[in-house]
Amino acid sequence: SPVVALVPAAGRGVRLGENMPKAFVAVGGTPMVRLAVDGLLASGAVDRIIVMVPVELVESAVALLPPSDAVRVVVGGAERTDSVRAGIAAAPDAGYYLVHDAARALTPPALIARVAAELRAGHRAVVPALPVVDTVKTVDPHGVVTGTPDRAALRAIQTPQGFAADLLRAAYETNVLATDDAGLVERLGAEVHTIPGDPMAFKITTPLDLMLAETVCNAARS
Template sequence: GRVVALVPAAGQGVRLGASMPKAFVPVGGSPMLTLAVDGLIASGVVDHVVIMVPAELVSTTAALLDRAQSSAAPEIPVTVVAGGSERTDSVRAGLAAAPDAALVLVHDAARALTPPALVAQVVAALRAGHRAVVPGLPVADTIKSVDASGVVTGTPDRAALRAIQTPQGFDAELLRAAYALDVPATDDAGLVELLGAQVHVVPGDPRAFKITTPLDLHLATSLLADDRV
């Protein structure tokens, strides 16, 4: 079945604090969203890419990608649509632009350095029969729950915790059903969990970290510079 990758890139990037929406901030000379899309295409397992950007940047983005794509993989179509005010609104807009998808990947533009092999591993787990697949890494810090007055209310067993990344992969019908719930969530698998469906974890990759703060951008820039030596 067709694999469609939805790329949420419509956020403002408040925590990064750059002068433009985060997905358009260059890392080593290329906008994050270009790097993320290149990685998806390089995986060889994606048939169509749909990028969700701020409404006022739809035509700019289409032009940017036309230039970048001519050499990369002209046979993989890339569609640009307007996202929404919350990430879930953006993913919903992307889903609407992918009516022919059998499998859907949702992959943050902000995870610009994600290795193509991780994308392939998520799709392989879907092909092996899992209907929802997320990459996860062991947690290095101890995580505590804290109440509104700053008092610790619990310490979950770290061995049972994973930090979850993207791409997250889904059977398209399952993800559409999850999005029909119309409730807020910080990740797509969270919505699928509300349906009671099982979510399968595959090993994540540290290079799939999300560029959120200036420190993350610094790390991404130096990693890219190292790669090019």
């Protein structure tokens, strides 16, 4: 059954602070959304790709993405959850979904292929995970520390996140917001399987992240 990648690229990029939506900001001369789509195609694990972008950038996105019947651009929504929901609606025939942030522009194709392989092996929800390097604390509204979860049990979660299509559709029928797709699946009580993530799948969120990404691209060229 077909593997459809959904690429949320409709965010505003407020934290990055460039003068255009983040997915259209270039890294090493290429817009992030194009890098993300090229990575998905290079994985060889994806049959189709739906890219969700801001309404005013649909035509620009079509122009900068590879001209392929396998790649389609649709309008995203106000929250990331709305964008993913629009992507699901555009690919109702999928057997599996891989939800993959445009902002993780340098994700190695091999990681994408590993997530797809775990789905084919029978896991219904698969996410890449890395150990957390900082100590993480919970705080109250005044900033006073209320707890320190055991770091050994914590993971930083990346994309692509892979799901059996019926499971992700069911998760999105609920109307709650979450910062990742697996969070919605967890609320249904479904088991989410982790695989080792990759540092190169980091999310470009801040100006410092963009500097890191540029440096990585330049180093890869020389």
